[in-house]
Amino acid sequence: MALARVDRTTPDPAGGQVVRDGAGDPTGLLKDDAQGVVTRVIPPPSPDRIEAAQVKMAGMLLAAGITSFLDAAGGEDTVKTYAGLIAKGLLPQHITPALLIDAELAKKPQAAAEYLRDVRRRFTGPATLRLTTAKVFLDGVMEFPAQTAALLDPYLDAEGRPTDQRGTLHVSDRDYRALVQALDADGWQLHAHAIGDRAVRTALNAYEAVARPGRPGRRHTIAHLQLVHPDDYRRFARAGVVAGMQLQWAMPSAFTNDALRPYIGPERYARLYPAHSLAKAGARLAGGSDWPVDPLLPFTQIATAIDRSNPEENQPPLNTREALTRTQSLVMHTASAAHQLHDGVSGTVRPGRRGDLIVLDRDVTGVPEKDIRATEVRYTLVSGRVAHDAASQTGRVRAEAAQRMGTLGAGRARGGSCCQGH
Numbered sequence: 001m002a003l004a005r006v007d008r009t010t011p012d013p014a015g016g017q018v019v020r021d022g023a024g025d026p027t028g029l030l031k032d033d034a035q036g037v038v039t040r041v042i043p044p045p046s047p048d049r050i051e052a053a054q055v056k057m058a059g060m061l062l063a064a065g066i067t068s069f070l071d072a073a074g075g076e077d078t079v080k081t082y083a084g085l086i087a088k089g090l091l092p093q094h095i096t097p098a099l100l101i102d103a104e105l106a107k108k109p110q111a112a113a114e115y116l117r118d119v120r121r122r123f124t125g126p127a128t129l130r131l132t133t134a135k136v137f138l139d140g141v142m143e144f145p146a147q148t149a150a151l152l153d154p155y156l157d158a159e160g161r162p163t164d165q166r167g168t169l170h171v172s173d174r175d176y177r178a179l180v181q182a183l184d185a186d187g188w189q190l191h192a193h194a195i196g197d198r199a200v201r202t203a204l205n206a207y208e209a210v211a212r213p214g215r216p217g218r219r220h221t222i223a224h225l226q227l228v229h230p231d232d233y234r235r236f237a238r239a240g241v242v243a244g245m246q247l248q249w250a251m252p253s254a255f256t257n258d259a260l261r262p263y264i265g266p267e268r269y270a271r272l273y274p275a276h277s278l279a280k281a282g283a284r285l286a287g288g289s290d291w292p293v294d295p296l297l298p299f300t301q302i303a304t305a306i307d308r309s310n311p312e313e314n315q316p317p318l319n320t321r322e323a324l325t326r327t328q329s330l331v332m333h334t335a336s337a338a339h340q341l342h343d344g345v346s347g348t349v350r351p352g353r354r355g356d357l358i359v360l361d362r363d364v365t366g367v368p369e370k371d372i373r374a375t376e377v378r379y380t381l382v383s384g385r386v387a388h389d390a391a392s393q394t395g396r397v398r399a400e401a402a403q404r405m406g407t408l409g410a411g412r413a414r415g416g417s418c419c420q421g422h
Helices: 035-039 047-063 076-087 109-123 173-185 197-210 230-239 261-269 275-280 298-307 326-332 335-340 369-374 393-410
Strands: 016-020 026-032 068-074 094-100 133-137 189-194 221-224 242-245 284-287 357-360 377-382 385-389
Touching (some): 026 035, 047 377, 047 385, 047 393, 068 133, 068 335, 076 094, 109 173, 173 189, 173 197, 197 221, 230 275, 284 298, 284 326, 284 335, 298 326, 385 393
Parallel strands (some): 068 094, 094 133, 189 221
Antiparallel strands (some): 016 026, 357 377
């Protein structure tokens, strides 16, 4: 804090808050984009360390069966790193870096379009690097004490009484609509972080404004969708919006029980993570991990989407009426994820498709649902070639690293999203 010169005179940045005590002094709690005030003074790692970490990351993803991925909030340096690793043959996966448009730039649609065009022009090259997507944080997180997710109705206090707090909309409805219109016209897919129902509605308003009957959409996406107003369920299908959900969160835990339920009331609590309702309304669901904020445990995601349970807690499942079938969960984490990533030649197994395949130690279509979580990846193939063999020395090292990372992340299985934790 001292190095960053954060004191009582420091203004709140756009999209963030420096929390202060009664005397006006910073407490040390930095919400959302205010974290950047401090992270900017942390010395960056050397290029060699970044490359070593990225190579380790690629191996861990292969061990987890990941053949393509979205990096949900990156910048020009991220793209440069990926392009360099691909050129060296160190990164076999297909990658979609979502280029971050911060709250200030989001108010300047033409400047945002020019920035994205410049990055795309300078890094066009590797076929496995897809520059198709721009990322915007529309709000924060819903859990107490942050409560920065934008809600239509106010948060409650600990006794269940309404407050005057409805969270923070980082980009206004008007500004996001103008940004989407500019970037959609330029061929970009928008990926909006939206936790609260007011932020979700803001995204839908913008996406509906650019939807055209008979014209293929950009596959604009809303990520997280912790709370969606029922009036908005059918709007996803009408506008061709992808519902990107991280359903490992959809379980009873300290985050859903202690930090959330008292502050939103029973009616909204019963609608958390409305996967079934969105699917029934015709929305296309795509699954994601939110790693490294959350553990890299794809089969936990798949299983929790089905049973909404926490094996570590002796509690009833969370809102079982919002559970998905096994087929729905498998599709959202394969074919629908490929659709979100504009990948028309993977996601399903059929002649003519790219051979991005995984071989598992069990039949996840037939084993008891509770056993899906323990699934292990034996082989990962990318473009028809074996990129990971769990029985090899390299494969064992990768699998052990992935397991350690999953264990490390398990204690914070719901604490933030899109690389912005509480």
